[in-house]
Amino acid sequence: MTVYIVAQITISDRETYGKYEQGFMPVFNLFDGKMLSVDEAPHVLEGDWACTRTVLAEFPDRDMALAWYNCPEYQAILPHRLKGAKAHIAILNGFPAPAA
Template identity: 50%
Template sequence: MSVYIIARFKIHDRSEYDQYEAGFAEVFKKFDGKLLSVDEDPTVLMGEWDDTRSVIIEFPSKKSALAWMTSAEYQAISKHRNAGSTANSILVKGLE
């Protein structure tokens, strides 16, 4: 069953975040994920939205999503994401 990671970022240090972004594609392509959306100017439909960036990623399974997130390669670049932003993310199941 497909799963989706939905993440929101508030970027406060663009140069640090850019270092994360520069290494992201190379690490990501090693896993079975599909980047569905990256948006820094979403249309707010309800409530308040003060995050800088929104991302939606699809993986074929929870196992593959967690393998990506916990991989040594991803952990090495995520230090730049953590230094340059605050994040909220969830993993949700797709419909069968």
């Protein structure tokens, strides 16, 4: 089942976060991920949206999403994001494919 990763990120140090960004896509692309949105100015319909960047990504399944997050290549760049930003990140299940 398709899963989505949603990340609400508040960037505090653009230079350090930039080091994370430099390595992100090459690692992300190894795991059949699809970047659906990266937005720093979403149109908020309700409530507060205090983060400075929102990311929506798609993976074929939960195992692939977790394999990406836990792989050594991603873990090597992760400290740059942890140092340069705070984030709230979740995996969301997609809807099951309709029966044929």
